[in-house]
Amino acid sequence: xxxxxxxxxxxxxxxxxxxxxxxxxxxxxxxxxxxxxxxxxxxxxxxxxxxxxxxxxxxxxxxxxxxxxxxxxxxxxxxxxxxxxxxxxxxxxxxxxxxxxxxxxxxxxxxxxxxxxxxxxxxxxxxxxxxxxxxxxxxxxxxxxxxxxxxxxxxxxxxxxxxxxxxxxxxxxxxxxxxxxxxxxxxxxxxxxxxxxxxxxxxxxxxxxxxxxxxxxxxxxxxxxxxxxxxxxxxxxxxxxxxxxxxxxxxxxxxxxxxxxxxxxxxxxxxxxxxxxxxxxxxxxxxxxxxxxxxxxxxxxxxxxxxxxxxxxxxxxxxxxxxxxxxxxxxxxxxxxxxxxxxxxxxxxxxxxxxxxxx
Amino acid sequence: xxxxxxxxxxxxxxxxxxxxxxxxxxxxxxxxxxxxxxxxxxxxxxxxxxxxxxxxxxxxxxxxxxxxxxxxxxxxxxxxxxxxxxxxxxxxxxxxxxxxxxxxxxxxxxxxxxxxxxxxxxxxxxxxxxxxxxxxxxxxxxxxxxxxxxxxxxxxxxxxxxxxxxxxxxxxxxxxxxxxxxxxxxxxxxxxxxxxxxxxxxxxxxxxxxxxxxxxxxxxxxxxxxxxxxxxxxxxxxxxxxxxxxxxxxxxxxxxxxxxxxxxxxxxxxxxxxxxxxxxxxxxxxxxxxxxxxxxxxxxxxxxxxxxxxxxxxxxxxxxxxxxxxxxxxxxxxxxxxxxxxxxxxxxxxxxxxxxxxxxxxxxxxxxxxxxxxxxxxxxxxxxxxxxxxxxx
Numbered sequence: 001x002x003x004x005x006x007x008x009x010x011x012x013x014x015x016x017x018x019x020x021x022x023x024x025x026x027x028x029x030x031x032x033x034x035x036x037x038x039x040x041x042x043x044x045x046x047x048x049x050x051x052x053x054x055x056x057x058x059x060x061x062x063x064x065x066x067x068x069x070x071x072x073x074x075x076x077x078x079x080x081x082x083x084x085x086x087x088x089x090x091x092x093x094x095x096x097x098x099x100x101x102x103x104x105x106x107x108x109x110x111x112x113x114x115x116x117x118x119x120x121x122x123x124x125x126x127x128x129x130x131x132x133x134x135x136x137x138x139x140x141x142x143x144x145x146x147x148x149x150x151x152x153x154x155x156x157x158x159x160x161x162x163x164x165x166x167x168x169x170x171x172x173x174x175x176x177x178x179x180x181x182x183x184x185x186x187x188x189x190x191x192x193x194x195x196x197x198x199x200x201x202x203x204x205x206x207x208x209x210x211x212x213x214x215x216x217x218x219x220x221x222x223x224x225x226x227x228x229x230x231x232x233x234x235x236x237x238x239x240x241x242x243x244x245x246x247x248x249x250x251x252x253x254x255x256x257x258x259x260x261x262x263x264x265x266x267x268x269x270x271x272x273x274x275x276x277x278x279x280x281x282x283x284x285x286x287x288x289x290x291x292x293x294x295x296x297x298x299x300x301x302x303x304x305x306x307x308x309x310x311x312x313x314x315x316x317x318x319x320x321x322x323x324x325x326x327x328x329x330x331x332x333x334x335x336x337x338x339x340x341x342x343x344x345x346x347x348x349x350x351x352x353x354x355x356x357x358x359x
Numbered sequence: 360x361x362x363x364x365x366x367x368x369x370x371x372x373x374x375x376x377x378x379x380x381x382x383x384x385x386x387x388x389x390x391x392x393x394x395x396x397x398x399x400x401x402x403x404x405x406x407x408x409x410x411x412x413x414x415x416x417x418x419x420x421x422x423x424x425x426x427x428x429x430x431x432x433x434x435x436x437x438x439x440x441x442x443x444x445x446x447x448x449x450x451x452x453x454x455x456x457x458x459x460x461x462x463x464x465x466x467x468x469x470x471x472x473x474x475x476x477x478x479x480x481x482x483x484x485x486x487x488x489x490x491x492x493x494x495x496x497x498x499x500x501x502x503x504x505x506x507x508x509x510x511x512x513x514x515x516x517x518x519x520x521x522x523x524x525x526x527x528x529x530x531x532x533x534x535x536x537x538x539x540x541x542x543x544x545x546x547x548x549x550x551x552x553x554x555x556x557x558x559x560x561x562x563x564x565x566x567x568x569x570x571x572x573x574x575x576x577x578x579x580x581x582x583x584x585x586x587x588x589x590x591x592x593x594x595x596x597x598x599x600x601x602x603x604x605x606x607x608x609x610x611x612x613x614x615x616x617x618x619x620x621x622x623x624x625x626x627x628x629x630x631x632x633x634x635x636x637x638x639x640x641x642x643x644x645x646x647x648x649x650x651x652x653x654x655x656x657x658x659x660x661x662x663x664x665x666x667x668x669x670x671x672x673x674x675x676x677x678x679x680x681x682x683x684x685x686x687x688x689x690x691x692x693x694x695x696x697x698x699x700x701x702x703x704x705x706x707x708x709x710x711x712x713x714x715x716x717x718x719x720x721x722x723x724x725x726x727x728x729x730x731x732x733x734x735x736x737x738x739x740x741x742x743x744x745x746x747x748x749x750x751x752x
Contacts, residue, residue, distance in 0.1 A: 022678075027693045063674055066693040110744040111675060 001025050001054060001062070003047030005175045005182045006119025006162060008054035012178055013161035014117045015058050021117070023055035023062040026104065028071040028095075029193060050182050057179060067103050074098035076193055080206045086258035087331025088232045090146070090301070091191055097149035105157055115157045122147050123163035123340075124155065131155045133284045133342040138167045145301050148335035148345035152285050200230045212261035214241060217254065217270065228256050231263050234271055234327025241265070252327065272324035272354035276334055281317045281346035288312060288343060296337040297321060299328055299348070305337055317346040324354035361681045361729040365658060365719025366507060366535055372568035372616060372720075375609040379570060382605035389602045390593060403604045406611035413614045414560065414577055415543035422576045422594045423607045427534035427563035430576040431458040433587050433598065434530035434559035435501055437578075439466050440585035442498035442528075443554070450493045450500035450527065452477040452485040453702035456507050459532060460698075463501070472498070479702050482651035483511035490518060494525035501529070504536035508686035508699040508715055509650035510659025512540055519547040523556030528582065530559040534574075537562045538617055538719070539625055539656045544577050551581075558582035562614070564606065568720065569613035573606035620720075628658035628718050631727050635660050635716060638731040643738050649703065649713065658718035661686065663700070667741035669713050670694040675737035681730050686715030712745075 001007040001023045014021045025048050048064055055062035075094045082089035105116045121136035122144040133155055136142040150158065165171055168187075175183035190197040209227030216222050223241035225231065230238065235253040245251055245267070252271055255264040276299070291312055296305035297319050308321040319334060328351045336343040362370075382402050387395030389403045404418070411418040424430045439449065449472050451463050466472040475493040480486045483506045494500060500522055505512040515531060522529035533542055548557040559582060564573030578584050578597060590599030636648050639662055647663040664672065669685035673694075676683055687697035687710075696710035716730065 030693070061677070064693055066670070068693075107671075107744055111671070111678075111740055 001051035003050035008180045008182050009171050009175050010119035010161045021060045023060050025051040025064045027064050027066045030068045070103050082331050083229045084207050086256040088329035089331045093146050101154045115159045117159040120160050122160050129286045135340040136163045141168050144342050145335050148342050151282050203229045214263045217266045225263050228261050231256050233329035270355050271327035273328045273351045274324050274354035275320050275352035276348045277318040278346040278349040279316050283344035284342040298335045361726045363716045364682050364684045366717035368565045369719040370721050372613050375569045375613040378612040379605040379609035382608040389604050399604050403602050406607040409611035413618045415545050416577045420577050422578050422598045424574045426574040428458040430561035430574050433576050435462045437584040438499040438528050441583035446498035448473040448475050448497040450475045450497045452502050453479050454699040483509035485513040487514050487517045491521045494527050497527045499528045504533040505656050507535040509661045510656040511651040512654045519557040526555035528558040532561050534563045538567050554583045564610040567613045567617040569609040573610040625657040631718050632660050635727045642734050660716040663713050668745045671741040679733040681733045684715045
């Protein structure tokens, strides 16, 4: 229970369903602030108190469990080292993979519980091949993407009471009706461990901001930057280029090379990505039967899924979309869907441009 | 429900409740000149005399407060602000309660105080020799009568006489001890009339069966003491604010009853605690009882479970209806490693692997046995969970 409206209503529904529910608030930072600020959704004492008050209203026991060390090791440090390596990680996904449905779930099972129940918007379906993870009914709020890292075992001990809810507005209305004080609490959308939302400034302190060159695809220097970590593939804003492009068109970040501290820029067309691949993968249930299959692939939390052909070969997942992607950064997660069902995911390690360099 | 956390707070005594309710029915302000005020004032001063009689001081030396934290703040800050010119050091034993630690840390960071730390003995009592060494020229010294986590009782007579000899004002925190340890303020202070030696002693109501929000600081008539709260000048100007007469009345009744019952109750609790300690060792042979074997609070059992996190044990026992503590401070519900256990020379892991089980007036043999019945399963699960958590690092 983060202290937000979703987990409060999820807990309420779990209680109504007759489960023996215990509220747990994850302490993910030992140096959490006292009061909530802006759109941060967790980790302050005020958020923990909101969660506690929701548990009080539901009449369930409430505890704060300290996962701050594991969160630091598995999520925050990972986030920094991924950026340091020039990749673009999704820390919420890492948190689901390593904390909420791993550390927390393990501990819960050891202590005698059957499942972890959260306020995520996704649906679990018990199909012919076991438990399946599907998109939520409310597509706008669907969070199956960030849950794409869950495996068969994890899904077997997971419970998402909000998955079938038609919209977040319904959840808020239900919270209000139940008398939950968090009914109108704003959604959180920033990275929870970056209190002021200034991801660049936060990264600069940890990755170190060193000036470097901005080059075009031919290697010609077209400007300088104040630290490669501040750039991500597809980015247009924030590029201060001294040399204009020959065609006068805007340029985008095509690649970040951390070792040489170089940012590569080029025209929008050059972002087009014909193929993505990676080794670090998991299946949300049974592994796909064949070596190659049709699917939809989604490469960001708020991206549209696109039709694609996926191949699994010797631990490597390769995906070729019907139409090229518009900018893909290594480190992003590609989640594969069969209709509404999550097939699995992999971390994108390599991309192939749709536009040959000399075209 | 089995409640074994009496050191955190002990149940309200019916007599204290009755005294509180009776005083709360009275209309007025004890500082008012008229008859209504006088009626309240009478109840207040009755309470003050009664508290003074229990603590062995003069009634004028009793300053009612809102509880332990306020008493400790007044005792320490008040002594600091009234200190002798040129004295900058505060003598601070390791393993003090946070009310003391954080007050002294604030005086150090914001007011320029120097902190002289004093080690604990391995049994958790203040090391008297180290304390004596730290005293010369200090502005003030402070110490727990009994450590609130491990329950060891320090040699307060030794601390008080050493402070008197060194001419250093001493504050004693008796919040957790007063239920079990008889203290005679005048006797500890000695015959001297100078500003050194025992000058202040903190007690809190909810550790003896009065409501939370009641407490007192004994302030010696010879003490140099500044106020923390300024206002109407009530209570010798040391604690302004309309006196809480019902609270004072309840505190007096509870302290009085505690003193009357103390000897027999201590014997009873010690027998129960021995039974509990032996039972724990029978279930978990590798468990270690921390703290002094003989100089200890009688209802206090502090156990190190080398293979299980205290936080996890607490959770599982709570789920089984048995309520105990890890003893250490909580920040937003997160158990910190015990600074007391660290001060005894243990590592971070051990400092997270302790439980404090404290018995009190309402505790019976049935409660002790209920704990012992719940322990094996809780310990087995906690050890399994902790083993996994530990194997990662």
